[in-house]
Amino acid sequence: MYLPEIEKKWQKKWADTGLYKFDKHSDKPKKYVLEMFSYPSGAKLHVGHWYNFGLADTYARYLRMKGYNVFHPMGFDAFGLPAENYAIKTGIHPKDSTVANITTMEEQLKAMGASFDWDYEVKTCMPDYYKWTQWCFLQLYKKGLAYRSAAPVNWCPNCNTVLANEQVVDGECERCHTVVTKKHLTQWFFKITDYAEELLSDLDTLDWPEKTKLMQKNWIGKSTGSEITFQTVGGGEFSVFTTRADTLHGCSYVVISPEHPMVDQLTTPAQKEAVEAYKEYAAKASEIDRLSTSREKTGVFTGSYAINPINGREVPIWAADYVLASYGTGVVMAVPAHDERDFAFATKYELPIERVVAKKHEDQDDSLPFCEYEGVLVNSGQFDGLTVTEGKEAITKHLSTLGKGDFKTTYRLRDWLISRQRYWGAPIPIIHCPHCGDVPVPERDLPVELPYDVDFTPDGTSPLAKHQGFMNTKCPVCGADATRDPDTMDTFVCSSWYFLRYPDNQNSEMAWDPAIINSLLPVDKYVGGAEHACMHLLYSRFFTKAFRDMGYLNFDEPFRSLVHQGTILGPDGEKMSKSKGNVVSPDAYIEKFGSDAFRMYLGFGFAYIEGGPWNDGGIKSVAKYLDRVERLTDRIYEATEDNKSADAKEVTYILHKTIKAVDEDLATFSFNTAIARMMELTNALYKYTDNAFDIDFAKDCIRTLLKLMAPFAPHFTEELWERIGGDYSIFNQDFPVYEEKLLVKDEITYPLQVNGKVKARFAVPSDFTKEQIEAYVRTEYAADFEGMDIVKLIVVPGRIVNVVVKPAK
């Protein structure tokens, strides 16, 4: 069968008959199967797309045949930097290149033969989509979850432009490799930190890869400790966050982040020059310096002193950039005896190092810095003798009674900076009025359309800021001349809610109808790359929770179950890249072997979640297997000599074993083993049909095999199904069901181990009890155990028998 030809025929028929149209009114149970939508930056689908979409489609088709009403949409994450960078390089407008790429990719996705229902497609760069992205922004704004604030952004001094975090590679601009610096700009943020606790605790409810959950957990970074207030000698006060309140007596100085707003007031005139110089030094510190773990700690004395609230001692306040302004309070109490960083700093600047925790056990190494939790407090007045854990609690409680401290939980998670000084994105629907301040665009005025005729050459400002027609508007509140926000939203905003739009994508009245969305979501199976663990997957969870709290959704989590496909590498085992010249393009293979063979090889040649290096031989082997199935089908359907008494016991057993295995393997994305089982069945059927066979029975077997294969090779099986006279379509057939009783063999062959080594094999009726098997072994092998004592005889029913012997005395 020449697959490329056959595939076109069936794709047409599937489209003509609307086979994959989603039935909103079906009374079958629903399954929402979703792949992370495509990013149309390149013009063509690559192997990774096929691996993701092709096998997720296999899963969707399987569920469909299992009797579910499967919702399986596809769309495009169409805004973003690559299109804009491409435009800067070539002069082709991002909209034009994106629309062209989408058209090509749609054709390719259709040529793949996936069961998407294109009626539900979304494209995030279209006004009828980003209108609602802007609406989402406004709801978050109304709810107090969007705010504007000054923040440092990545700045490339060579390109003279702002870079997204993703564009900063190892501290350098990804395009010109200039070292990236920081620049302060006023930016919009989403208050994802409000949901830190729930984003963390709900991870436990998700059927997600443990690694991904752990990454999110670490990213959120919950830390429980204490917040302690210090007075300054000059009369001011500030707080520090610590997880080691027990070591407070050992605090011999305090360190403030050089970017902290209090630095200036803490700096004494004598130290002003030194502190200013240090602030400048810290601001200039490049990303590369910050990335270096071995970077030597630096700092400067502010000239001021603070009072340690536990013992009234005056300690110097230093500014140092090893303290981050954005975590905790931006100030830390330094306990050099019990913290490695403080120890290094104190050693360098000759600050006092005083032990307040001693070892608990004799065999502990208690050299400084002593950072272990197994310890007891010393030099801590009334708290001496307490353990570290007891000390934390007792000291914090004591401070609390003095009004100088309390228990405190902090998170590493930062608010989400969504402003981009870029053109190709959804405009932020805010108007800046000289009288009214930031004014949200009224919902009736949405969308704020992205103009086409924009000069997006990078010059350090937002491209939209140069477009007078876009920028100049009237304040919706007071009517005065006002300007629009010139920034666009991070594309991750667009992708944080697309799964909510799919099922109701035509709705022009609202972003989604809660009745529809609440019945189809959450997504039952989400399939996509692991690289989104702490971005898209976290942002989408945040959106879901925020919109739930606003009453637009009634579920807590967007993606119940998540699978990450592995990465297909080049034949050399390296990640595919143009510069390495190891990119495998699907096109030539599709043309030669067909999309079914290509998809099936992707399923067969790899463990799905692992991926691995591409191998040319593998695809030939799958193509060969498909031919083999075709010949087998023809052999059986063209047979004339019927033999009802042919022994079908073995084939029947294999048939049902295969149904069971393929069913279970498909449910768990174990495509490679599912295909292996089908190959075994095929081999068994070849053997069975070598001589005259029971034709009706063999036809039954073939129909079952084709149905099992259908999710993997949709065109191929549809064609054979038609050839053998099956009703259209094979995808309207039920997935085969195995019979438990046919999985039981009459006899079971047991390996007989002696002292753990297999020495023999014997067969007994499968209903033999443990005792009967033991008795059988003892009598049957009595002669072999002559002169031996049987110490132990272990029978594992259905598995193995192990006899432990030793020479008789």
Next chain:
RNA sequence: GCGGAUAUGGCGGAAUUGGCAGACGCGCCAGACUUAGGAUCUGGUACUUCGGUGUGCAGGUUCGACCCCUGUUAUCCGCACCA
């Protein structure tokens, strides 16, 4: 540095979760059918001195370990001074 994962024939990968290691396939070898074979079919294929030995390495638990425990090495991924 911290956290996580992985390690099985020449290769991709299996192993019912503590019970016959190497399923299935690629590759290779031999044979059959062929004018021909890069088609198809059949058989073989971990190593071996044929007694055994084998799941990165060294120990341990167990009647029994790829699987559990301790230590160790290599590779990959994530985080990056988070107080």
